[in-house]
Amino acid sequence: xxxTRNGRxxxxxxxxxxxxxxxxxxxxxxxxxxxxxxSELMDKIKRASARRDYRPNAAAAMLRTNxxxxxxxxxxxxxxxxxxxxxxxxxxxxxxxGYVAILANTDGDARRQTLAVEALRPRGIDGLILAxxxxxxxxxxxxxxxIPTVTVSRSTGDPQFSSVxxxxxxxxxxxxxxxxxLGHRAIASIAGPQTISTGYNRYSSYVRHxxxxxxxxxxxxxxxxxxxxxxxxxxxxxxxxxxxRPFTAVACANDRLAVxxxxxxxxxxxxxxxxxxxxGFNDMPLADRLSPALTTVxxxxxxxxxxxxxxxxxxxxxxxxxxxxxxxxxxxIVRTSTRSLTRAPDKEAGHADTSPxxxxxxxxxxxxxxx
Amino acid sequence: xxxTRNGRxxxxxxxxxxxxxxxxxxxxxxxxxxxxxxSELMDKIKRASARRDYRPNAAAAMLRTNxxxxxxxxxxxxxxxxxxxxxxxxxxxxxxxGYVAILANTDGDARRQTLAVEALRPRGIDGLILAxxxxxxxxxxxxxxxIPTVTVSRSTGDPQFSSVxxxxxxxxxxxxxxxxxLGHRAIASIAGPQTISTGYNRYSSYVRHxxxxxxxxxxxxxxxxxxxxxxxxxxxxxxxxxxxRPFTAVACANDRLAVxxxxxxxxxxxxxxxxxxxxGFNDMPLADRLSPALTTVxxxxxxxxxxxxxxxxxxxxxxxxxxxxxxxxxxxIVRTSTRSLTRAPDKEAGHADTSPxxxxxxxxxxxxxxx
DNA sequence: TTGTAGGCGTTATCAC
DNA sequence: GTGATAACGCCTACAA
Numbered sequence: 001x002x003x004t005r006n007g008r009x010x011x012x013x014x015x016x017x018x019x020x021x022x023x024x025x026x027x028x029x030x031x032x033x034x035x036x037x038x039s040e041l042m043d044k045i046k047r048a049s050a051r052r053d054y055r056p057n058a059a060a061a062m063l064r065t066n067x068x069x070x071x072x073x074x075x076x077x078x079x080x081x082x083x084x085x086x087x088x089x090x091x092x093x094x095x096x097x098g099y100v101a102i103l104a105n106t107d108g109d110a111r112r113q114t115l116a117v118e119a120l121r122p123r124g125i126d127g128l129i130l131a132x133x134x135x136x137x138x139x140x141x142x143x144x145x146x147i148p149t150v151t152v153s154r155s156t157g158d159p160q161f162s163s164v165x166x167x168x169x170x171x172x173x174x175x176x177x178x179x180x181x182l183g184h185r186a187i188a189s190i191a192g193p194q195t196i197s198t199g200y201n202r203y204s205s206y207v208r209h210x211x212x213x214x215x216x217x218x219x220x221x222x223x224x225x226x227x228x229x230x231x232x233x234x235x236x237x238x239x240x241x242x243x244x245r246p247f248t249a250v251a252c253a254n255d256r257l258a259v260x261x262x263x264x265x266x267x268x269x270x271x272x273x274x275x276x277x278x279x280g281f282n283d284m285p286l287a288d289r290l291s292p293a294l295t296t297v298x299x300x301x302x303x304x305x306x307x308x309x310x311x312x313x314x315x316x317x318x319x320x321x322x323x324x325x326x327x328x329x330x331x332x333i334v335r336t337s338t339r340s341l342t343r344a345p346d347k348e349a350g351h352a353d354t355s356p357x358x359x360x361x362x363x364x365x366x367x368x369x370x371x
Numbered sequence: 372x373x374x375t376r377n378g379r380x381x382x383x384x385x386x387x388x389x390x391x392x393x394x395x396x397x398x399x400x401x402x403x404x405x406x407x408x409x410s411e412l413m414d415k416i417k418r419a420s421a422r423r424d425y426r427p428n429a430a431a432a433m434l435r436t437n438x439x440x441x442x443x444x445x446x447x448x449x450x451x452x453x454x455x456x457x458x459x460x461x462x463x464x465x466x467x468x469g470y471v472a473i474l475a476n477t478d479g480d481a482r483r484q485t486l487a488v489e490a491l492r493p494r495g496i497d498g499l500i501l502a503x504x505x506x507x508x509x510x511x512x513x514x515x516x517x518i519p520t521v522t523v524s525r526s527t528g529d530p531q532f533s534s535v536x537x538x539x540x541x542x543x544x545x546x547x548x549x550x551x552x553l554g555h556r557a558i559a560s561i562a563g564p565q566t567i568s569t570g571y572n573r574y575s576s577y578v579r580h581x582x583x584x585x586x587x588x589x590x591x592x593x594x595x596x597x598x599x600x601x602x603x604x605x606x607x608x609x610x611x612x613x614x615x616r617p618f619t620a621v622a623c624a625n626d627r628l629a630v631x632x633x634x635x636x637x638x639x640x641x642x643x644x645x646x647x648x649x650x651g652f653n654d655m656p657l658a659d660r661l662s663p664a665l666t667t668v669x670x671x672x673x674x675x676x677x678x679x680x681x682x683x684x685x686x687x688x689x690x691x692x693x694x695x696x697x698x699x700x701x702x703x704i705v706r707t708s709t710r711s712l713t714r715a716p717d718k719e720a721g722h723a724d725t726s727p728x729x730x731x732x733x734x735x736x737x738x739x740x741x742x
Numbered sequence: 743t744t745g746t747a748g749g750c751g752t753t754a755t756c757a758c
Numbered sequence: 759g760t761g762a763t764a765a766c767g768c769c770t771a772c773a774a
Contacts, residue, residue, distance in 0.1 A: 010751055021761045026753055033753090036759060055493040059439065060751030062430035063766045070473075070494075078462075079455045081656070088450050091476060100494065102441075102471050105462060122426035123441075123471065230660070259660050285452070289601070289630050291662040381767055392745050397769060404770085407743060431767035434750050 009052040017048040025049075029056070062124055071312060072120035073101045075131040076108040080228070081284040082254075082301055083131060086153060089305025090129060097313050099126075106132045108227065110139060117143040127312040130154075130161075135197045148315035152308035153301070154197045155325075162315065162323040164308045167330050168198060168281075171297035172205035174332040175251050175279050178295070180213050183341035184249040184277060186356050187215055189222040190236040190261055192253035199228070202253045202281065221245050225257055233260020241268060246356035248276060248341055255280035255287050255296055262292070262337070265357075273339035276357055283333055293335035300328045380423040388419040396420075400427070433495055442683060443491035444472045446502040447479040451599070452655040453625075453672055454502060457524055460676025461500060468684050470497075477503045479598065481510060488514040498683040501525075501532075506568045519686035523679035524672070525568045526696075533686065533694040535679045538701050539569060539652075542668035543576035545703040546622050546650050549666070551584050554712035555620040555648060557727050558586055560593040561607040561632055563624035570599070573624045573652065592616050596628055604631020612639060617727035619647065619712055626651035626658050626667055633663070633708070644710035647728055654704055664706035671699045 011025040018025070020041065027033045028045040037045075048054075062068045073090055075083045091101055102123065104116035113132050120128070127148040133140045137156040140149075150162040179187050189206045192199025207220050221243065223236035233256060240250065252258040258280035262272045272278045273292055280287060280296035287294040307326055315321050382396040389396070391412065398404045399416040408416075419425075433439045444461055446454045462472050473496065475487035484503050491499070498519040504511045508527040511520075521533040550558050560577045563570025578591050592614065594607035604627060611621065623629040629651035633643045643649045644663055651658060651667035658665040678697055686692050 012751080022751085023753080023762075024760055026751095027760085030753080038759060041759085055489075057434070057751050058494045059430050059433035060766090061753075063428070063434050063751080063768090064753045066766080068430065077459070078449070079459050079656075081452070084450045084455055087474070088448070088476060091449075091474060095475070095490070100473050100475075100490065103458070103462060103474055104466070104471075105459060118426075119466070119469075119471065123429045259657070263660065285450075286630070286657050286661070289634065290657070290660060383767080393767090394746075394769075395744060397767095398744085401769080409743065412743085428767050431750090432769080434752090434767080435769045437750080 008057070009049075009054045010057065011054075013052060014045065014048050014054055017052070018044050020045075066124070067316075068124040068126055069099045070123065070125050071099055071101050071127045071129060071309070072104065072117065072123075072125040073129045073131070074104045074106060074113060074116050074120075076106050078103065078105055080256075082153070082282055082299075085301035086131060086305035086308075089302040089307075090152075090309045091305075093306045093309030094313070099309075099313065101129075108132070110134060110137070114139055114143050121147075126316045129308050129312055133161075133197075134195050135200055148312055150308045150311045150315070152304050156197070159325070160323055162311050162325065164304045164311065164326040164328065165197070166299045166304065166328050168201040169205040169208075171281060171299070171330040171332075172202055172251070173209045174330070175281075175295075175297060176206070176209045176213055176215070178332055178334060179249045179251065179277060179279065179338060180215060182249075182277065182338060185216040186221075186245075186247040187249045187251055188240050188245075188247040189220065190233060190240070190250055190252040190257045191222050191224045192228050192257070193226060194224065196228075199225075199253055206251055221247055225253065228254050229256050230260035230263070233257035234264040235260075237261040237264035241265075241358065244358050246359040248356045249278070249338070250276060251279050253281055255282045255284045255294055258294055258296070258337070259290065262290075270357060273337050277338040277341075279338060287333075288335065292337040294333075295335045295338040296333050298331040298333050300330075304328055379428070380420075380425045381428065382425075384423060385416065385419050385425055388423070389415050391416075437495070438687075439495040439497055440470045441494065441496050442470055442472050442498045442500060442680070443475065443488065443494075443496040444500045444502070445475045445477060445484060445487050445491075447477050449474065449476055451627075453524070453653055453670075456672035457502060457676035457679075460673040460678075461523075461680045462676075464677045464680030465684070470680075470684065472500075479503070481505060481508070485510055485514050492518070497687045500679050500683055504532075504568075505566050506571055519683055521679045521682045521686070523675050527568070530696070531694055533682050533696065535675045535682065535697045535699065536568070537670045537675065537699050539572040540576040540579075542652060542670070542701040542703075543573055543622070544580045545701070546652075546666075546668060547577070547580045547584055547586070549703055549705060550620045550622065550648060550650065550709060551586060553620075553648065553709060556587040557592070557616075557618040558620045558622055559611050559616075559618040560591065561604060561611070561621055561623040561628045562593050562595045563599050563628070564597055565595065567599075570596075570624055577622055592618055596624065599625050600627050601631035601634070604628035605635040606631075608632040608635035612636075612729065615729050617730040619727045620649070620709070621647060622650045624652055626653045626655045626665055629665055629667070629708070630661065633661075641728060644708050648709040648712075650709060658704075659706065663708040665704075666706045666709040667704050669702040669704050671701075675699055 011022045014025045015022045028037045028042055094101055106112040128144050130151045131153050133151050133154050133156045140156055141158045152164045155163040155165050191203040194200045223239040225232035225236050258278050280294045283296045283298040287296055382393045385396050386393045399408045399413055465472055477483040499515050501522045502524050504522050504525050504527045511527055512529045523535045526534040526536050562574040565571045594610040596603035596607050629649050632649055651665045654667045654669040658667055
């Protein structure tokens with residue numbers, strides 16, 4: 001009594017057609033074992049399976065081999081423009097090896113990361129790619145136990161996870177060097193969440209390279225975003241204004257924060273790049289079409305996804321490979337959101353001004369907060 | 372001899388713990404059949420399975436029931452900003468019902484759509500959500516045969532597919548009505564690919580409502596993009612300039628085309644909205660942060676994904692539901708990329724000008740193409 | 743209310 | 759080189 005049976009042909013059907021045993025069909029159709037099949041039989045079997053349009057039943061193979069050729073991919077939010085290219089890279093690499101990705105979103109919620117992985121586990125995923133991990137994410141270590149895992153774009157503290165990240169430090173070095181070369185010395189920062197490796201590393205690099213470059217901040221002037229989005233960028237920009245310490249440039253931890261900052265400053269009559277230079281990070285889509293076009297750090301999201309996928313497949317198919325930690329190079333993209341402080345102001349600009357924001361001698365903008 | 376056996380507990384293990392037969396465990400753990408299990412036994416079994424942290428093996432269940440609780444989702448390119456919110460909607464709805472999505476990209480290539488579906492089929496997907504279909508996509512009908520399918524955001528000609536789309540016609544009606552109310556009569560269009568339902572429908576609506584509104588084009592003035600991206604928007608804008616027929620506004624088939632058009636026009640010294648009004652479609656992320664901020668049609672991408680997922684689950688779980696065709700309402704979002712032709716020009720604008728682009732009496736811009 | 747048995751489609755390990 | 763057989767873990771008539 002066949003309960004199921006989609007009408008989809010099985011190996012049994014092919015076997016009957018060709019007049020051999022199922023096990024022979026299995027052998028013939030499996031690259032790893034078909035060396036021991038006579039070439040004439042191979043031909044017949046290939047033809048028969050093509051004629052019937054045979055497709056192996058993944059569930060059966062999975063049950064038997066405990067391999068699903070499926071990778072779980074967990075991201076905070078696919079709607080954030082940094083993740084689509086990563087996912088695209090992952091998928092392209094996976095497809096190349098006959099693997100497939102199951103996607104889950106966490107909205108940056110640690111608990112939902114756990115939930116997501118627990119939903120993926122029973123589906124027999126062979127590996128896990130996490131773009132959602134937090135810094136020192138002990139929970140991630142726990143839930144990923146026993147399954148090949150690589151983190152992408154972010155990293156936890158756990159060296160047991162393979163990781164593919166970007167050279168955040170070099171990125172911020174380039175940003176600060178660029179701003180310094182334009183004459184900026186008072187460079188504030190809108191930092192990302194310090195619970196995430198990217199936010200933490202970029203801020204650390206901001207502090208470190210500010211010192212190395214001898215920039216004139218006695219102590220870092222930074223505002224910390226609670227999330228990498230435009231709203232937080234706006235909030236942090238306001239915070240910087242309220243702080244009251246002078247600055248002529250703001251290095252933001254990513255492009256979305258920079259976009260928010262530009263908007264908020266503009267509301268206060270402070271225009272970028274005329275009155276402040278602002279930088280982003282990621283070179284997200286449309287960063288070049290905004291006005292001002294964002295000076296930012298280009299990051300190889302697609303490559304990161306690609307490499308993460310390659311790593312995971314390597315870990316799955318080759319027993320005990322050791323964890324690797326890949327750091328992808330970044331580039332500086334100079335556009336129009338940064339401007340020289342020393343060069344003569346543009347002719348077109350109506351009211352040239354090179355004095356810092358929040359400089360006491362120059363209260364061009366009235367702070368509502370102080371009303 | 373157990374070849375596999377992850378250390379993951381199975382029903383057998385729980386059965387041994389509790390001292391009953393596996394089938395009882397299966398019954399108890401299955402909502403559909405646990406009515407016939409004594410509540411004390413239920414308790415014991417639940418505790419035992421919790422203690423062991425038991426998770427059902429999806430492959431085994433799948434093999435037996437021919438259900439994978441997996442949906443294939445095929446999109447042209449996850450990197451295009453319209454698709455992430457759709458996918459997010461799909462995932463959220465699926466997760467709610469214990470389903471999961473496998474994603475595939477086609478880059479708009481019809482052959483890759485076939486390939487993608489053929490890669491998904493053997494994995495026993497229960498349903499298919501296609502955001503990649505073409506108009507009159509006979510191939511899609513063929514490859515999706517025998518599996519519940521809904522198209523989202525686009526539709527084919529095949530009424531057998533359920534579909535969730537946006538009210539493109541109302542969108543273009545609103546756009547044209549808006550432009551007309553600003554005094555525009557010579558409204559050009561940058562249309563999308565006519566091989567895609569959205570491109571075709573939006574262009575048809577442009578033509579239809581231009582006539583209904585009595586706009587002064589004897590015949591439509593349109594340029595056709597080969598893809599929905601910025602580059603094509605630039606190319607089409609150039610094409611409109613070369614065409615030489617006057618216009619004061621351009622209604623684009625989506626935001627990315629509009630962004631490209633704005634860029635291209637600007638290169639020719641034609642500024643939006645001062646010299647041309649330009650509209651988009653979709654209200655993609657950052658559309659409000661561009662300058663000019665895009666006047667566009669807001670579209671419920673997330674909702675579309677959500678509904679598509681609900682539909683597919685309905686089709687899977689309830690035998691022979693008939694195909695439905697959902698049309699989601701859209702809204703007009705007026706921003707600064709459109710400007711009144713009749714109202715007095717802004718004070719700030721240096722050189723007010725309300726005469727049409729390409730008007731013979733006014734060759735403000737020199738066309739390189741005619742050099 | 744619970745146990746028994748058989749099978750879903752594939753693969754691995756035998757034996758021939 | 760090919761066939762037979764026994765799992766993989768779960769589900770479901772049917773029997774008890």
